[in-house]
Amino acid sequence: DVKVTQSSRYLVKRTGEKVFLECVQDMDHENMFWYRQDPGLGLRLIYFSYDVKMKEKGDIPEGYSVSREKKERFSLILESASTNQTSMYLCASSSLSGPPTDTQYFGPGTRLTVL
Amino acid sequence: DQQVKQNSPSLSVQEGRISILNCDYTNSMFDYFLWYKKYPAEGPTFLISISSIKDKNEDGRFTVFLNKSAKHLSLHIVPSQPGDSAVYFCAARSDNYGQNFVFGPGTRLSVLP
Numbered sequence: 001d002v003k004v005t006q007s008s009r010y011l012v013k014r015t016g017e018k019v020f021l022e023c024v025q026d027m028d029h030e031n032m033f034w035y036r037q038d039p040g041l042g043l044r045l046i047y048f049s050y051d052v053k054m055k056e057k058g059d060i061p062e063g064y065s066v067s068r069e070k071k072e073r074f075s076l077i078l079e080s081a082s083t084n085q086t087s088m089y090l091c092a093s094s095s096l097s098g099p100p101t102d103t104q105y106f107g108p109g110t111r112l113t114v115l
Numbered sequence: 116d117q118q119v120k121q122n123s124p125s126l127s128v129q130e131g132r133i134s135i136l137n138c139d140y141t142n143s144m145f146d147y148f149l150w151y152k153k154y155p156a157e158g159p160t161f162l163i164s165i166s167s168i169k170d171k172n173e174d175g176r177f178t179v180f181l182n183k184s185a186k187h188l189s190l191h192i193v194p195s196q197p198g199d200s201a202v203y204f205c206a207a208r209s210d211n212y213g214q215n216f217v218f219g220p221g222t223r224l225s226v227l228p
Contacts, residue, residue: 004158009156033215035218040124040220041220042117042119042121042204042218042219042220042221043159043204043206043218044218045215048215058215090158090159092158103149103161103164104161104216105161106151106158106159106160107158108156108157108158109156109157109158
């Protein structure tokens with residue numbers, strides 16, 4: 001079974017703090033993704049990575065950065081947290097070697113509140 | 116502008132009856148569609164998919180129908196069970212997006228006992 005874990009389930013931070021969200025997958029997947037989920041907006045892609053040290057902007061990258069130093073780990077960084085970054089953050093991974101339409105496997109999510 | 120729309124934010128259905136969740140898309144280049152199910156405090160899990168070369172795919176109680184000319188797909192759950200109560204996301208991809216999917220806003224299904 002694919003397992004995608006996220007470092008925290010709930011996180012409360014103050015405006016201006018630097019925030020790290022960690023994601024680890026154990027299936028040797030090449031692709032990793034960070035989404036945020038907001039009511040009425042669904043899942044929106046922040047950043048993704050197809051390989052170690054590689055990153056691509058998604059639909060809403062502003063205010064975020066990412067790091068992929070190892071294949072199994074993909075970190076999302078909020079350089080200076082703001083209240084509008086209060087959201088549910090979901091990490092996902094998928095295999096490049098499967099069909100192009102391989103499904104994405106999601107972690108349980110991190111509920112981040114920025115005060 | 117959302118490329119994948121789920122116009123019903125919520126849906127309530129009696130246990131044992133059919134649940135129909137709808138999804139519309141605007142990009143005619145989308146060639147593969149998935150439905151994900153999400154329980155509270157959990158990540159989405161893959162439910163069922165359909166390629167644009169098909170118009171129907173069935174897996175147990177779940178059937179997805181695709182109408183390419185109308186750019187519409189629907190998920191049918193028969194019979195509905197209380198454990199089906201969750202948020203359902205429709206997602207679509209095309210080669211333009213590589214390995215990425217575009218997700219709809221979700222529909223919250225409540226199956227009433």
